[in-house]
Amino acid sequence: MATPGPDLLALDFDGVICDGLKEYFQTSWLAYCKLWPDTDPVAPAGVAERFYQLRPVIETGWEMPLLLRAILEKIESERIFAEWPTLSHQLLAISGFSTQQLTTTVDGMRDEWIERDLPGWLAVHRFYPGVIESLRRWEGDAQLRAVIITTKASRFVLELLGQAGLVWPAADLFGKDIRQPKSHTLAQLLAAGYRRIWFVEDRFATLRGVQQLPDLQTVGLFLAAWGYNTASERQQAENDSRIRLLPLRAFGSADFGEWQAVD
Numbered sequence: 001m002a003t004p005g006p007d008l009l010a011l012d013f014d015g016v017i018c019d020g021l022k023e024y025f026q027t028s029w030l031a032y033c034k035l036w037p038d039t040d041p042v043a044p045a046g047v048a049e050r051f052y053q054l055r056p057v058i059e060t061g062w063e064m065p066l067l068l069r070a071i072l073e074k075i076e077s078e079r080i081f082a083e084w085p086t087l088s089h090q091l092l093a094i095s096g097f098s099t100q101q102l103t104t105t106v107d108g109m110r111d112e113w114i115e116r117d118l119p120g121w122l123a124v125h126r127f128y129p130g131v132i133e134s135l136r137r138w139e140g141d142a143q144l145r146a147v148i149i150t151t152k153a154s155r156f157v158l159e160l161l162g163q164a165g166l167v168w169p170a171a172d173l174f175g176k177d178i179r180q181p182k183s184h185t186l187a188q189l190l191a192a193g194y195r196r197i198w199f200v201e202d203r204f205a206t207l208r209g210v211q212q213l214p215d216l217q218t219v220g221l222f223l224a225a226w227g228y229n230t231a232s233e234r235q236q237a238e239n240d241s242r243i244r245l246l247p248l249r250a251f252g253s254a255d256f257g258e259w260q261a262v263d
């Protein structure tokens, strides 16, 4: 029997729909230089590469300048991967900044960049192959509601989707502005009557968090194999009975049966 598809598809943005890695590094570097004004504005060689490699530890924007701090302080990658939730709060305390100050600085640098050079800002993003076509198809599907749940500010998401020719309904976008964890949004959608919610996210820790919540036991969990996660996290998803490792090819398929197929 064919597996029924979702009645609500909840999609993360950065690392599932859009690859914003290069932009995030550049914006975070600008923010870093503003927060620590003694910094040479030219990033030392190798910093960007380490930032790309360590991106999977990050949940949201305020952590980005602190990740740069950790890199510049030569903290080993293994320690950052193993201890980031604790380490980021230690770095935060030492920095003397609040999470709000870090967020405002990162988003402020992004706003300034957009203001100064919108084409340049858009050009450092890349939508993953086939994703815009899938979003269009789901938007036109009466049996299915597709929503985006992201820790990015909504205005940036709408700007990027607009550039790709997609007018995304504001009601189907839950950005950082709503100030609640993704798990709360999923719980609200369940409470609104959706029965088969599938959540696609590239951050393994976020899926693990949802997995542990008794109220969200019915939510289907998919790790986007093409996003910001490590080989070890993809392996853990492959060995997990609930979290499924989703290849980009299956994500682009109109047949939801392919999402469940074992590779």
Ligand SMILES: O=C(O)COP(=O)(O)O
Residues within 6 Å of the ligand: 012, 013, 014, 015, 059, 060, 061, 149, 150, 151, 152
């Ligand atoms: O851009 C961010 O801060 C992270 O965004 P995401 O929740 O869409 O992965």
